Amino acid sequence: MDPSGILPWIQNQFPGWVAITLFVIDALVRIIALGTIPYRRKPAAALGWLILIFMIPFLGILVFLFIGSPKLPQRRREKQHEINQRVKTATGNQAIIGRSDHLVLPLSTAAQLNYELGALPMVHGNSFELITDSVYCIDEMTEEVNRAQTYVHFEFYIVALDDTTRPLFDALIAAHKRGVAVRILIDHVGSIGYPGYRSLVKLLDSSGLMWRRSLPIRPWRGEYQRVDLRNHRKILVVDGTVAFTGSQNIIHPSYNKKANLRRGLMWKDLMVRCTGPVVDELDAVFASDWYSETDDALFGEFDEELDAPPESTGIMAQVVPSGPGFDQENNLQLFTHLIYNANREVVISSPYFVPDTALLTALKTESQSGVDVRLYVGATNDHWVAGKAQESYYDELVEAGVTIYQYHSPTVLHAKFILVDDEVTVIGSSNMDERSFSMNHEVTLFIVDEEFTQRMYALEREDFQVWSVPLDAEKWGNRSWMRKYAENVCRLGSALL
Structure with a gap:
């Protein structure tokens, strides 16, 4: 009015x-x-x-x-600051541990940036296995839990009990019974609406193992913070020797919803099995979230491991935590830094691509500078508003020379990664949208290794390009004005999604 x-x-x-x-x-x-x-x-x-x-x-x-506030309560932010200081002390205040003279300047400065923002250093001596099959990944996690001797740390956004995940929870409960310290964090709002969550709560409550809801919304129990600040991380750590992280939730790839099954929707994810010092870094991220929810500080369990002499061989990598517990948008700053320093190509896969001005400008600038920028998104999107907001950016990206690939329907593309030139891979839980930049707790692996990055390019060629269709710019430009209107309205509110 x-x-x-x-x-x-x-x-x-x-x-x-x-x-x-x-x-x-x-x-x-x-x-x-x-x-x-x-x-x-x-x-x-x-x-x-x-x-x-x-x-x-x-x-x-x-x-x-x-x-309206994009930050966690003051007490939670203070805990994050305390943890950051402890981690920096445990790592000798070094942004890169081990030999770094072979790193080109943009990559060494990226490691320094990540360390200043997230407190975790770049470390040598890592190895990674790519896992593209969600059911197989859960089976691999189950086998590792069955071998656990000391502890298992489990932290995921969406978790449910179904035929696919039951063996993993049976393994977690069995590990608890044989004396393994099993700690579980499950995002409350992220999981609560999915079939199988209530059954899981009953199972975990009756098992006696240690579990908590991340960022719970239960005001009747004195548990409350901003509703849309969520823990979107995906981490499993076993005995400090092996870890899993990436885009996958612990649920059947259909997400157990009847509508998804009727449409044949299946989520396509990408996970990484990790060994080496980054396992301790992922464990530190879990420990920070466990401390926030329980006041139980776990750093005494691996302070010495974080301070251990690093190897100078193996893959160099760094864990980058981000979210409303930090003062800045750690993941966004890393992404834009790497994109601006690209020389030949940038490849991005994101299920929700609703960039802020900084990221959009970086992609357009690099593309117009002659860098081959390729963006993979899903032809099918499970969130209508976010999907329409995403589509509103296609025109200007294509005009700037970005090639947009739409992964075939009815698969829901959920893999999240960035490739830059020959040796940089970024992979984790973070989407390319405001929610992941400022409102979600996310965890990202920054990997510097030519052989691993070439494996990622092979995955792009042999899977993503095979099952994707390039956006037809002329046809897209002729879409109806009603569709454009819907896109523009959704884009207007994208900063609040």
């Missing part, structure tokens, strides 16, 4: 003094919002909130007060 018409409308609905009071409150809400909401917010996010508040002031300000 036009502000000039608010007072007459209010006067017709309420007594004079009530009308004037409501008008003054309405005006104050708008004026205060205009001067306070943009503080340390990206212009797009601030504009989204201001549009909402100006259109529906009273409801808008209530929604803002409820979910």
Whole structure:
């Protein structure tokens, strides 16, 4: 409603003094919002909130007060800072442990950036196995848990009990019974709506092992924070010797929903089995989240391992945690740094590609500079609003020379990675959207190794390109105005998704 018409409308609905009071409150809400909401917010996010508040002031300000802060409560942020300092002390305040003279400058500065933001150093002596089959990956996890002797740390966003995951939970419970310290973190809001979650809760409660809901929303138990700040990490660590991380949740690839089964939807993920010092770094990320939920600090279990002399052979890698517990957007800063330093090619796979201005500008700039930029997205998207917001960026990306590939339907592309030139791979849980940059806890592997990166390019050639269709720019440009309208409306609110 036009502000000039608010007072007459209010006067017709309420007594004079009530009308004037409501008008003054309405005006104050708008004026205060205009001067306070943009503080340390990206212009797009601030504009989204201001549009909402100006259109529906009273409801808008209530929604803002409820979910407007992109940060965790102060106590949780203090815990993260404490953990960062402990990790930096345990690693000797070194951004790169071991030989680094062979690293080109953009990669050594990337490692320094990651260390300043996330506290974990780049380390030698790692090895990685790519796993592209979700069911096989769960089987591999189960085998490792069956071999566990000391501890198992399990942290995932969506977790459910079904025929695919039951053997893994049976293995976790069996490990607990034989004296292994099993600790489980499951995102509360992420998992609660999926078939099999309630059965899993009953099973875990009756098992006696240690488990917690990440970022729980249970105000009746005094457990509450902003609803849409979530723990999106995927980590399994066994005995500090082997770990798994990547994009996969612990659920059947159909996500157990009848609608998905009717449509034949199956999620395609990418996981990495890790050995070497990065296992301890992934364990440190788990420990930080466990400490946040339980006040139980686990760092005494592996302080010495983090301080152990590193190997100067094997793959160089670094774990990059990010999320609302940190002061900055760690993953976004790494992504843009690497893209701007590309010389020949950049390959990105993301199920939800809704870039902020910095990332979008980086991709367009590099493409227009002659770098071969290839983007893989799904032809099928399980979130309609996010999907339409994503499509709103296709025109300008194609105009800048970016090649967009749509992975075939009905597969839901869920793998998340970036390849840069010959030797850089970034792989983990993070999407390319505002939610993953600022609202979700994410974990990313920054890998510098030519042989491993060539394996990733082979996967792109033999799988992603085979099962994808390049976007037809001319046909796309002729889509209906109604579709463009829907895309633009969804894009307008993308900063708030």
